Amino acid sequence: MSAAMDFIEQTLITAEVVRVLPSAIAPFIGNLLAKKLGAGKIIYDALIPIAEERLEEKARKSLGQTVPEHHDCVQWVMECSPRSKPWSADRIVHELMALWFGSVHITSTTACFALHHLCIHSEYIEPLRNEIESTGWANFEKSGGKAFPLLDSFMKESARMNPVESVSSRRMALKPFELSDGSRIEPGEWICTAPRGMMADARYYADPLKFQGFRFVDPDLLDKTISRTSGDDVPQETPSEFTDITDWQLWGTGRSACPGRFYATAVMKTLLALFITKYDMQLEDPKAARYFAWRTFVYPFASTKVVLRPRSAA
């Protein structure tokens, strides 16, 4: 497990080094660095026998033999490989590692910012606790992670104020392409969107620099659920959910938009709801800088401490 955690940070460091190197030496240095840092190799060595065993089972199944059934991500990745040219064990493991990296770093950092916002805007804790405790975990599970609309909105507002990535929807034109405003993109040119700027734009969000945790909640539900004491006086005209892709760029665009967003949302809700219901929390030093920007990333400092006190001890 520690290799799995280290792999995330090591991949980020390696990627950032490789990005600033000339392309002639980048692959060489990248491989050297990855070998030296080592976490990737530990994961690879642990997963490769499993992937090889699964391929063997697949071959035996095609001969009519009975093989064990697996319901896990190794099997899922294997079954997603193209039928005409199935992936080797090596490719399956690399896909798994890419998925692990892509799913962990941004989900954990997005959840971390939401935790900071819970400490800074503690007036939201009570209505969120009421929502979670009156809904209950069984109903949350039954809803497939969709329940807790107040928490959903709080997470969305947190990610709007502190998106981990400043740009999104990176695309390279394969043929000449014209945007709706007439701008032309030539083959080989890259474009992207700018969520961080868009999320702070008054054309899209009323009073955009103000944190309003319940900004995205249906106003009718808000009226019924809590009295408006938290200062959420300018909700969006159209309520929306954290997983929506039509009103913001957090998850990217169109067919390539993040397929993991429903899972990420359910994980974040579970994690935050546990913190909210089990602890009283505060930032150890509310005035200290909480995050830093590096190129397009905005990351929380690992050194920012959140003090948690079990609720029963309060």
Ligand code: HEM
């Ligand atoms: C808060 C958490 C997350 C955020 C903000 C996020 C955001 C994104 C963004 C912006 C993209 C690029 C979309 C585009 O180019 O249009 C993407 C792609 C992707 N994400 Fe996520 N993601 C998150 C969590 C996850 C999780 C948990 C998983 C898997 C369990 C996942 C799997 C993927 C995959 C496989 C792609 C590539 C899709 C493709 O190229 O077709 N993501 N994500």
